[in-house]
Amino acid sequence: MINIADVARHAGVSTATVSRALSGGHHVSPATRLRVEASAAHLGYVVSSNASSLASGRMKNIGVVVPFLNHWFFASVVEGAQQALQRHGYDLTLYNLTGGLEARRSVFEHFLLRQRVDAVIAVSLELTENEVARLHALNKPLVGVGGPLAGVRTLTVDDLAVARLATEHLIALGHTRIAHIGGDKAFDLDFNLPTNRRFGYEAALVAAGIEARRDDFRPADFTTAGGYQAAKQLLGRPHERPTAIFAASDEMAIGSILAARDLGLVVPGDVSVIGVDDHELATFFGLSTVAQFPQRQGEKAVEVLMEELRPHPESRTGLNINMPFELIVRGSTARPAV
Amino acid sequence: MINIADVARHAGVSTATVSRALSGGHHVSPATRLRVEASAAHLGYVVSSNASSLASGRMKNIGVVVPFLNHWFFASVVEGAQQALQRHGYDLTLYNLTGGLEARRSVFEHFLLRQRVDAVIAVSLELTENEVARLHALNKPLVGVGGPLAGVRTLTVDDLAVARLATEHLIALGHTRIAHIGGDKAFDLDFNLPTNRRFGYEAALVAAGIEARRDDFRPADFTTAGGYQAAKQLLGRPHERPTAIFAASDEMAIGSILAARDLGLVVPGDVSVIGVDDHELATFFGLSTVAQFPQRQGEKAVEVLMEELRPHPESRTGLNINMPFELIVRGSTARPAV
DNA sequence: TCAGACACTGCAAGCGATTGCAGAATGATT
DNA sequence: AATCATTCTGCAATCGCTTGCAGTGTCTGA
Incomplete structure (x- = not known):
């Protein structure tokens, strides 16, 4: 060589x-x-990047930590980050926490410490204090994507506003009986996203003078199957049936659409459904949704890091950076039947 | 430090x-x-891994190149590889080719060359001769996962056998009119997987003495939407309707199930559907399928590399390594109506 | 008791870049 | 023409670790 x-x-x-x-x-x-x-x-x-890094102290490499990869949202964030990094001449080293506690520990106590990365992007991760401390001890820039991390610069969509937007859309169409499928308690330990979305939903209802009925909420696990189950329950009560469902994720929304069909209900004729994400299948199902743009989130995370890695970081924005979201109306929402 | x-x-x-x-x-x-x-x-x-690498020539880092990440199969392979690598104390550097030709060139002409990886895993990639040459010039082990690369050690499922297995399952149930949704020409430039699956399908039919009718084949793009369209066409001919569909991917199979439902057909009563992959949604849809295990493929790729990186590689298996697959029967296939 | 084998350990030369410092060359200024 | 500022370029130290070689000490067998 x-x-x-x-x-x-x-x-x-x-x-x-x-x-x-x-x-x-x-x-x-x-x-x-x-x-x-x-x-x-x-x-x-x-x-030789090794020699260069050794001499200069710059690694030209960013560590990206994800809880799992096998999921549209995470993969998209990583993809966006990867492309942005590539443009800057940086490599992306991927750390996946799927492997259980042992794997998780080794990532934080070993892999991330060996001076191989200039900075770390943590995607939708709830880190323990110990873990955050370890990352800070690295004295390297750290930015989070989604899921607010205590004391860490984080890119996030305003989940409350997202939920409110979706719910207001349904209200504007004339719905007054709107159900919500959100995260269950287990999920809430990891993100508080589900709770925020629920609050946003309730806030919108209250603002419109509509009562948020306790039994119009169903927890689920953010999967299609989970959404299906939850929707079956919500829609299975003949006289109590809501005319619209706001699901906290597109996958659950799709599950809801399928559940409605199986119950012989027509979407949106009998029930409107809206989700959050703009999942790749949303178009296929004609699902109305509030899009968040995970790729762009990955890119933005990189931009923020590049700024911090510059010799004299200037425009240090606040701790929390709000990411855009957008209502996309497709065919799954309409005014309620009269 | x-x-x-x-x-x-x-x-x-x-x-x-x-x-x-x-x-x-x-x-x-x-x-x-x-x-x-x-x-x-x-x-x-x-x-300090840099100092260590510089002195020893070992990077403890593997490059993984994927065409896109935002897809169940690829993400799973990467996830499997990542976990295996982590166990061996290796990092995984991700290269994504989504970014267009320019990005692709820079990966092969720049990123992969800077002495940062001990070996490369190429996932479902058709590489140009030039690219393969560049990789070989690195003089580093290279293994492919899926999609046979000329002259490269590759892990792959026997697509012909997979297709035969699926088709034989339908034949064994008594179907004689079996349609196939496979890849279109554009796809075939990148993998020849679609063609192999089609051959396997035809071989099974022929072996059972069933004629493979030209118009019982429909090309699609391996997406749910594509499968939906194709199935609508196949099932939309009242008297010509096949009693079973073998789709070359689960996503297309799921599209087929949804198409059948929209046509008022019952699965599996009116039409049986089988796919390939064991996608995460397969369970939800009760889809019969031939599972391939992408995570395991990622792990295996790592094992092969670790063996090659050992000072004195022993058990050098042949160029092509066959990966396991398995018929999983769920509710979407049954004997045809009498 | 002594030679030879063996197991530890240290010395010091790399690995391949980056970068502060200083010398050389060039151009500008008076 | 002399001086000074500027721009280029090279010297050599440095980054932190690995590893061949040699030295020391211990153990074994004759």
């Missing part, structure tokens, strides 16, 4: 000059730079 | 001994090793 000395020799300069010419090109005459670049290209030289 | 010299001082030995004690512990007396380990733990020492 050819190294910087080879290039230096070939171009008739010192390794110092090669290094400078190839990185930014400051303090090097244009002529020399061109010559060096030509030599490098000719020899097919690529810097 | 504390380094090896600090540990050496604290333990009263040389850095050489610390290094040896902490990596394997060969050639170090048990007593010394214990002392060193205690010092390291006490000081909270973690090796």
Whole structure:
């Protein structure tokens, strides 16, 4: 493998000059730079990132920690982050916490510590104090995506507003009996997203002078199957049937649509359904939803980090950065039958 | 940040001994090793992977290249690989090719070359000759998962056998009019998986003495929506209607089930449906399928690499490694109506 | 008792870059 | 023409660890 000395020799300069010419090109005459670049290209030289990192302290590598990957939202965030990083010449090292407690510990106590990353992006993770402490001890920038982390710069959608937007959409259509499928308690330990969405839903109802009935809420596990079950219960009560359902995720919303069909109900004729996410299947099911843009969230996380990694970080925005969301009306919501 | 010299001082030995004690512990007396380990733990020492890599030439890092991440199969493979790597103390650096041609080029011409990975896993990727050449020029182990790469060690399920198994299941139930939804031409440029599955399907029919009717095949794009469209066409011909559909992916199979329902047909009463994958939604839809185990494929890829990275690779298996698959019968297939 | 084998341990030379410092060359200013 | 500022470039130290080689000490067998 050819190294910087080879290039230096070939171009008739010192390794110092090669290094400078190839990185930014400051303090090097244009002529020399061109010559060096030509030599490098000719020899097919690529810097050894290890040597470079060791000498400079910059890793050109970002660690991304996700609770699981096998899920549309997380994969999208990672994908967005990956693309943005690539544009900046950074690598992305992926840490997945699916492997259980042992795996989780090793990530925080071992992998993240070996000086391999310049910064860390934590996606929808509730970290223990110990874990946050360890990350801070690294003295490296850390940004979270979704799921507010105590004391950590976090990108997040305003879940309350999202829920309110969805619910208001249903109210505006004329619905007065609106059910909600949200997270169950177990989920709430990890994010408080479900609770926030529920509050937003209730707030919208109250604002419209509608009573939030306790039995119009059903917890579920954010899966299609969970949403299906919950919707079956909600819609299975002939005279008590709500005319609309706001599900806290598209997957649960899709489950609700399928449940409605199985009960012989027509969507949106008999019941309107709205979700949150703009999942890839939302279009197929004609699902109205409040889109959040996970790819863009990943990209934005990278931008924030790049800013912090710059020698003199300027525009340090506040701790919490609000991400955009948007109501997308498709065919699954309509005015209630008269 | 504390380094090896600090540990050496604290333990009263040389850095050489610390290094040896902490990596394997060969050639170090048990007593010394214990002392060193205690010092390291006490000081909270973690090796600098850059320095280590630079000195040893081992990166403890594997590059994984995927065409996109936002898809159940790929995410699962990556997840499996990640967990396996973590057990071996390796990092996983993710390269995503979604970003278009420019991004793709930069991955192969820049990122993968900077001496950061010990080996590369290419998931379901059709690589150009140039790209394969570049990877081989790295002189690093390379293994593919799915999608045979010319001259590259590849893990793959026997797509022909998978398709035959699915089709035979339908035949065994008594179906004689079996349609197939497979990949379209565009897809076939990237994998030849679709074609192989189609061949397997036809082979099974022929073996059972059933004619493979040209118009019982419909190409689709491996999405739920695509499967839906294709199935609508197949099932929309009243007197020509097949009694069973074999879809080359679960997503298309699910689309088929939804299409059948929309046409007022009952699954499996009027039409049986079987897919391939064992997608996470397969259970929910009661979909019979031929499971392939993407996580296991990711794990296996890692095992193969670890073997190749060992000083003296032994059991070098053949170029192609067959991965297991398994028929899973759920409710979507049954004998045809009489 | 002594030589040879063996098990530990330390010395020091890398690994391949980056970068502060200083010298050389060039250009500008008076 | 002399001086000073500026721009380029090279020297050499440094980043933190690994590992071949050699030295020391201990153990075994004759």
